[in-house]
Amino acid sequence: MPEPWEPRIVAFFCNWCTYTAADLAGVSRMKYAPNTRVVRVMCSGRMDPQFVYDAFARGADGVLIGGCHPGDCHYIEGNYKALRRFRMIRRVLREMGIEEARCRLEWISAAEGEKVRRVVNEMVEEVRRLGPLDLPGRAAEWDEEVSAHA
Amino acid sequence: MEHRADEPRIGVYVCHCGSNIAGKVRVAAVAEAAALLPGVVVSRDSKYMCSDPGQEMIQQDIREHALNRIVVASCSPLLHEETFRKATERGGLNPYFFQMVNLREHDSWVHEDADAATEKAVDLVRAAVRRVRFHRALEKTEVPVHPDVLVVGGGIAGIHAALTLADAGKRVYLVEREPTIGGHMARFDKTFPTLDCAACILTPKMSSVKAHPNITLWTYSDVTSVSGYVGNFKVVVRRRPRYVREDLCVGCLECIDACVYKEGRVPDEFNAGLGKRKPIYIPFPQATPQVVVVDPASCIRVKTGKCKSTCVEACDRDAIVFDQKEEIREIEVGAIVVATGFETFDAARIPQYGLGVYDDVYTSLQVERMVNSSGPTLGEVRLKNGSTPRSIGIIHCVGSRDQKTNRWCSRVCCMYSLKLAHLLKEHTGAQVYNFYIDIRAAGKGYEEFFDRLREEGVNFIRGRVAEITDWTMTPEEEGRLVIRVEDTLAGFVRRIPVDMVVLAVGLEPAHDAQEVRRVLNIGCSNEGFFMERHPKLAPVETFTEGIFLAGCCQGPKDIPDTVAQAGAAAAAALALVDAGRVELEPNTACVVDEACSGCKTCVALCPYTAISHDRERGKAAVNGALCKGCGTCVAACPSGAIRQNLFEDDQIFGEIEGVLVHA
């Protein structure tokens, strides 16, 4: 019997704010959905759009990016760069037919463990409603179609 | 491309952390799954990886199994990454051939389902295994540390930190916003639980600050910007004009007598509004520096230019200069101690307690001044009508432990309320009632002080006061203030008439804590106090290396704790500047020349101007000393020509692949 589908969300958290907030959520023993896998980056400004595309291409159902609040970046303004890039990423995803809710950027300060819990839970539920994205599967189907036509 | 160690031979260590991880994650299963991953030579689980035997195990395995990559799956890297890097290094490997997995804060502690938590753990370990193969040997980078230290805030915390550092031979800049140092402590009468006089402890320290050859004291000044990095901060300080030359004024106070205002008109800040001062004033007799100050908001000369300026004439040293301008000073320091203190809760926010409505309702700070023999009433406790109170109610927890105001316990109010109860009883012989929710007397000699107060006949009523009212029911209540409270230990509601009410106001972050935090690039906890890096492991450090915390800016605390923390912050700053050099995380960026097209996209992006464009070679170049390792340029480079050490593209792609590929 195949296991029931569970959303898989790759989260990129900046070291100073959001990663620390997730640590705080842990220390506070807050409970949230186990569907995220955190990749630590020093700054949300390190977010290369390719990371997002790669995550989707490898089977992620959602991507969450967490950075410091505007004005609070440990590196002065990396989060603004992240915001600019995020807008572009979303445009590309839209072109690809990937729903907006699957990619989310959140400002979460080191003190906001509770926000980590809320955002993760919200996102897992939203993605669950959207269902599996399964880009690798779709890609395989397209390949088959293409080869059938060839 | 540099040489990469041959075939990866990876050791994976899954920590139980007692039951912290093993209680939810099936650690043995994780280790078994890891053993099957490509490149993994050794995979073990162990009770406590951070313990000596745990670290020893890593070192031994490196030697025995010729491991060249290490993955430890335990707690947050912010806690123990350094520990395991060192263990890796002791085993004979470059310490950066190590990757850490956070199974505790990010997994076992936050999930309820053991299957899901175990599955997540396996995913995270797989990601680390895939990532660590791309790690490379890195050189530690070291930078020199500037030996001077900046202390921001001149309360007891800042004073103690500054003196400690100065005594150790360091040059210290002490910057204080007010015209004098001393902070809140200078306004207290006695200190608990020993009842020694606050001024007797504090003022000698204030004088030492002024006299110390290693301390530069700048009062009436603000830190307006901080740039640079650990060991090498550039700080801009704005010195506001006090219209009095510090180098000339000797504090004779002739000018104050000569002011065109014959009486004080402005509520006196130092006396919490109980007295009045003139526009030219000295905050209190022992103010440090002993220099008067002109308040631009009330001085006619400053406001309109039209005044006889009798103060100027009265000064035989020509110290009063109305054309004084603000001065900007730039300094370089290696470390910063932040000791910006607190503010007290504004009790008018709780109208039920009648501050500002009824004459004889006071804040605790006002009462500190009232019982002080050099305060506005010269130590006399008198009601507004001139009589001595026969009964006094002290209300604890005003603005604290309340969802509608501040949720936290302010820690000091119980003890200072006991102290005020003692002092008020001593001064007036009145019946004193303390209304408390819980008495928090956890400190050396504190419980004994509480015992003493009960023996002295102070009444303790366990109940939070709902209201102070002049609604009277009985003849004895007429003309007095009635306190409505449940005596929760007796189990009924009481109405207690008193003549005077003292509101034990709680402690809050300073109103501009958020701005200060931005200037310093440090964090705040939810309630607005500055956040320490770790409550136990790094209690005076912040997330910005080289910046340390002391005193109530980090959270409410009493004087003994404040001084202890100030000492700790000074020691931490000293350890940094005394070493003379500091090791930086080698997570800097570097340009791969062959790939760089010289487009200059990165140059403008760098917030630290660490990237320059070499016109001759037509390539960008990163100055490793200036780069702080955010990685923004790496993500932006259209040719993928910039690499960030420890966060290389391959490493991150490896991690992404690892969490998504099902083994």
Next chain:
Amino acid sequence: MKPVRQTIKYEAERDPNFAREIAAIPGCENLPSCFQCGTCSAACLVSTFMDYTPRRVIALTRSGFKDEALRCQTIWLCTSCYACTVECPKEIQITNIMYALKQRAIREKVYPKGFSIPVLAQEFYKLVLKRGRSTESWLVIRLFWRTNILKILGMARLGLNLLRTGRMSFRADSIRQTRELQRLLEAAEAEKGMAK
């Protein structure tokens, strides 16, 4: 002399689920946060007359001493003025908890005997169910019929005064759509799926 009673409490006398059941009712969620400061009692004017102060009712409820909580007079003396609720530093909506206890006491028929308040509440409930509106005179008569017929004679003067000033009539007011209203109330009270 009052008879001596045993006052010790055994764990078996506690209903361990009681607090959870009460806290599950909308508006009663913060029950567990109480730190027993007594602000509610002191803010309450009626606490002057209560057998247990509101704080103690909260303590009894939270500790599962259901019998004491449901049989006390306090819950029936609460006039729903919400002074406790707005003053509570833990934002416990004490008035709502009092309502929850009243509902439970009526359901379990354990309200204090000879106490007319719960009777009034039920008479009011029936009257509204029947006519959609309340008419004070009817209510008063029904109330005293059921509790103490002698008391009604003491009320005669007030009744006459109200009749004189045109503020009371013996004609019971009613809405037109009483049938619909009854269906509405029935459906809202019914557990899911049982609505007709």
Next chain:
Amino acid sequence: MRYAYYPGCSLKGTGKAYEESLLSVFRTLGVELHEIEDWNCCGATSYSSVHNSAAFALAARNLALAEPLRMDLVAPCAACYLVLEKTKRYIRNHPHLDERVRRGLQAAGLRYEGNVRVRHPLDVLVNDVGLDAVRAKVKRPLDGLAVAPYYGCQVVRPYSTFDHQTYPVLMDRLLEAAGAKVVRYPLKTKCCGGSLTGTQPDVGVRLAWFLIREAKKRGADVIATLCPLCHFNLDSYQDKIARTCEKVSVPTVYFTQLLGLAFGHSEKSLGLHRNIVSAHAALASRSLATAG
């Protein structure tokens, strides 16, 4: 200005004078009220004591009836005002309750989408009509009349949508605009005894006594109320207070009656003749009594 109007049971019975004075004051100020068709009892405090979701469904029927009118809903009775406001908030915030209420309404062929704003006349008078407009209509200022402003509980608590929940001031401002002298009255939001005056007179009547006694001590000629139950308790039990507590008496009037007097309306048209403790003498002493 047009509003939907929910009078509630009391304004048709013991609180008739409140409705009479409210309508006449609103008419003068050009405020139109449209009484909603076939409204039912709000449930007051008693209904909540018996069944929770039914109490909310009962009140929600009125909201459902008012919603199609697309006007703010004015509820003068404090209990009605609170119950309607609370119902609105509870069905918005508690999905489980919302579902039950929805089911109930559906059984009666109704639906409520959450769009009714519940208002108290005090809120309307101060915030919509405005103190200046009130002042402009004053023909006979209440010069020298000392008024104890008594707000009672449920208009300001627990939601305090338009004034402070323990120390409200808007009625003070309104009565001052009509020329009255408002005395400082620390019991302005303390409980009047609610339904206890009837069910537990030994308790309820004493609470009313506290209020009257303090008003007297503060030199009030009259107590102004904005709730029919407060008015009933303070007006109807003064003989009992005299018998069992203390011989003290202060007439109690609706704030709308005072406004009406200032606007030049007659005592009778404002329902002042319905008081058990007549305010006529108190008004006459300040030359404010009207013929008839």
